[in-house]
Amino acid sequence: MTSSVYSAAVVGLGPMGAAIARAFLGAGVDTTVWNRTRAKAEALAARGARVAADLPAAVGQADVVVTVLRDHAATRRFLETVPSDLRAGRAFVVLASATPAEARRTQEWATERGFALLQGAIMVPEPLIGTDDALVLYSGEQRLLDRWRPVLEVAAPRSVFLGPDPGSAALHDTAMAQVFFAAMTAFLHSAAMATAQGLTATEFLPWARESLALLPDAFAQLAADVDAGTYDGAEDNLLMELSGLEHIHATSVEAGVDLRLPALLRDLARRAVDAGHGADSWSRVVEVLRAGSPTV
Ligand SMILES: NC(=O)c1ccc[n+]([C@@H]2O[C@H](COP(=O)([O-])OP(=O)(O)OC[C@H]3O[C@@H](n4cnc5c(N)ncnc54)[C@H](OP(=O)(O)O)[C@@H]3O)[C@@H](O)[C@H]2O)c1
Incomplete structure (x- = not known):
């Protein structure tokens, strides 16, 4: 028909x-x-x-x-x-x-x-x-x-x-949109840092795509960790990542751009580290997120 x-x-x-x-x-x-x-x-x-x-x-x-x-x-x-x-x-x-x-x-x-x-x-x-x-x-x-x-x-x-479940489509919608907007905002933050120091956004683009290419496998590992409730940091751990996030924050300060996104990422890592999980992987951050926000 x-x-x-x-x-x-x-x-x-x-x-x-x-x-x-x-x-x-x-x-x-x-x-x-x-x-x-x-x-x-x-x-x-x-x-x-x-x-x-x-x-x-x-x-x-x-x-x-x-x-x-x-x-x-x-x-x-x-x-x-x-x-x-x-x-x-x-x-x-x-x-x-x-x-x-x-x-x-x-x-x-x-x-x-x-x-x-x-x-x-x-x-x-x-x-x-x-x-x-x-x-x-x-x-x-x-x-x-x-x-x-x-x-x-x-x-x-x-x-x-x-x-x-009639709410399932909306749940997938909001969860997928969150991935999309967070990634777009991260790119714009990086573009603001890069352009403040003489690069064009277009010059930076292929390097952003290098980061993007890592994400499919990274998401698969995060999903496996979240579902298993185990956050093995043998290959990369939060203490090392916190140090990298301090550099992003400091570069943002040097560039004079908005600090909220790097401060948020640094804060999430810090909370997990302060709770004694510095040797765990980034996936441990899901437990910080699940605990809810004291400020928003
Ligand atoms: N645009 C996209 O790319 C896109 C992508 C994904 C999802 N969506 C979703 O699709 C839906 C529609 O989006 P849209 O982009 O078409 O535009 P929109 O601006 O969100 O929707 C406009 C429509 O809603 C009507 N409307 C708003 N308030 C109304 C009211 N109180 N009473 C009667 N009609 C009312 C408008 O009528 P008037 O013309 O009279 O103002 C117009 O027909 C939204 O829920 C949006 O989230 C949109």
């Missing part, structure tokens, strides 16, 4: 919702669009979108309603406006980002109100939507993903189901 057999509504036409609507339209999915700011919906009419007069009209014309609003608060406000008789008989797919707990609350809230709701987390930037690289993680109601896969895979061929 091809995707054009189905009718979809896309509610929320920010950069991401508009990209999803364009992917649907490009694949011949019968698509109705609605957006709070109507001009963004009308911009899609030239591509063949049906612009709904109001929200009930958008929902009423669709087998599957994909909501791509800013957050879950806006999503719940939208769902509240869907008349009861339009809630049954169609699927609602929520793609706004959230915390795991909020995703679970939204699932419970929606189920109590008669919605068949599937939640997903979009893991790629807007330009990748509709390409083979597009990845959306889903969790919760597997039957809904199975049923609507032909449509949802138009936007994201890599539509992956993670399990029945």
Whole structure:
């Protein structure tokens, strides 16, 4: 069965919702669009979108309603406006980002109100939507993903189901985003240090990539240590690493750049060392992180 057999509504036409609507339209999915700011919906009419007069009209014309609003608060406000008789008989797919707990609350809230709701987390930037690289993680109601896969895979061929916990997609989303933003910020910090001392960021880039190339194997070792609860420092240990982190901090001082990131890394290592774990590997830092922060 091809995707054009189905009718979809896309509610929320920010950069991401508009990209999803364009992917649907490009694949011949019968698509109705609605957006709070109507001009963004009308911009899609030239591509063949049906612009709904109001929200009930958008929902009423669709087998599957994909909501791509800013957050879950806006999503719940939208769902509240869907008349009861339009809630049954169609699927609602929520793609706004959230915390795991909020995703679970939204699932419970929606189920109590008669919605068949599937939640997903979009893991790629807007330009990748509709390409083979597009990845959306889903969790919760597997039957809904199975049923609507032909449509949802138009936007994201890599539509992956993670399990029945409706918070799982959000957990993976936030955990993956943390890896991404922490790495990007580390690069920017290094770029600030390098440019303060005469290098360009582009000159430094290949050397940053040398560090990056070490990370896949490093992550695998960290994951094994965290799961085993053992932090063998035979090859590298926290006392040695603390000394290196002091150098990063001091270089940042010399460069006159923001000290928060190197101070954070140094503090994490120091806490583990002060607790008597100087001979352990960097993976021991997970125990410092698990202990929670006394200041934030
Ligand atoms: N953009 C990306 O690359 C990307 C990547 C991964 C995940 N995401 C996720 O996708 C979701 C949408 O992101 P986005 O980039 O498209 O833009 P966005 O700016 O977060 O979302 C804008 C959409 O939400 C609507 N909206 C916001 N508050 C509303 C409210 N109170 N009532 C009704 N509508 C409301 C906006 O309507 P108006 O047009 O009227 O303001 C617009 O349609 C977010 O949860 C984001 O985290 C985005």
